[in-house]
Amino acid sequence: MKLLVVEDDPDLRRQLVTSLSGRGYTVEETGDGEEALYLGREFPYDLAIVDLGLPSLSGVDVIRRWRAEDKEFPILILTARGDWQDKVEGLEAGADDYLVKPFHMEELAARINALLRRAAGHAKPKLSFGPLTIDTVGRVVHRNGEVVSLTSFEYRTFEYLVLNAGKTISKTELTEHLYHQDYDRDSNVLEVFVRRLRQKLDPDQDLQPITTVRGLGYRFDLPVDSDSK
């Protein structure tokens, strides 16, 4: 699950990012309206959290323009205590929910959950590939209906591969995504995780969901069942 945090106050932003990534979300951040616009336009977020009180391009404008371009991800807006007018404006512009500062992280988390769950109805947070199913909201993987118990790391590795199904993902890209930092070439953690994933997802080795492309990376290759229900 990939979130975008748009907040100009560096402290609050850091706090948001820390808390949310601690809860297992992949979080990207910006403090700039223009950049937010760009990011939301180019990348597939599952949800955006937008502070309305941005300098330069205002949060409301950002939202309006995303919506004008048919970006459908849920948007949660943050407003300062007094400014309820902003809130109305924001909702009219296309936001889905709001939260007044200051707030508890718990509450934010709860609303994010609710929004994602609701969005799940429209979108398709559950993907299936033959006997495999991944629920990106619940962060659960099923195999023939049974839960496959994955560790956090295994799950995130798998999720990234699945979300990029059909593409070859280099190990560098994968590790950078998982760790958000440089890739230590002399480690083979990834290989170990891929191995464990393969064992857990496909103990009988009949599906071979993850292909190794020597010299390039890994690729998740099963066809997506279009059971958008």
Added chain:
Amino acid sequence: MKLLVVEDDPDLRRQLVTSLSGRGYTVEETGDGEEALYLGREFPYDLAIVDLGLPSLSGVDVIRRWRAEDKEFPILILTARGDWQDKVEGLEAGADDYLVKPFHMEELAARINALLRRAAGHAKPKLSFGPLTIDTVGRVVHRNGEVVSLTSFEYRTFEYLVLNAGKTISKTELTEHLYHQDYDRDSNVLEVFVRRLRQKLDPDQDLQPITTVRGLGYRFDLPVDSDSK
């Protein structure tokens, strides 16, 4: 895909090169403005990453002069956190996007992708030729819907030929592109790879996608389907 990295800080430069080449790009690098100018002028890069804070010839000047000479490759500039103004100047000089240091490699990669995609013809970076399809982002080739399993080298060879479809590419050019440095002319590796490519792409020999031009090189010849949708 060939990128040029222009960055004077040795650490950051190494990091960039490592990460990007790890992601499968062919990367060349320099820390010097003059040299950057020369390289960009002489070689056909698909994209350049330029740090604006260069010593001697400044990044902005390099860009300006490239653009004055009608070099069209996308340019992404890097600026230090504070230097807002530089960014504007850089964009005016002809850069296409910017990123403020420090940044995550993942974000850089995402922007590079977006720029390359945009440059490629606005649509998806997927090209097809009759039964053949190449996805330059996912680094996958399909033939009648089935994945053609190419090795890293085979893929890069094919990609280069495809991106230069219609042009005859000399073996020297190909090898120089594929290997960052000079290459032993007495080897016939290329021929070997071209052979394997032909076998894999066209086992029945009915398409003949790669033509040999005796004494000159190779040419990829299938008409590009304009499936820009």
Added chain:
DNA sequence: TGGGCCTTTCAGCTTTATCTCAGCCTGAGT
């Protein structure tokens, strides 16, 4: 403080992509 699980490291092993080589084929120029 101790136990359990998750993550990372390590060393040895297997696989295979790349490159070399030697001989064969082909076609342009005589």
Added chain:
DNA sequence: ACTCAGGCTGAGATAAAGCTGAAAGGCCCA
């Protein structure tokens, strides 16, 4: 038709890339 440089082909060597099992290191929670 003959020549010969340029290109093609198949088989094999080799070293890099990836895999594996076990064990060490961390972290969290009781």
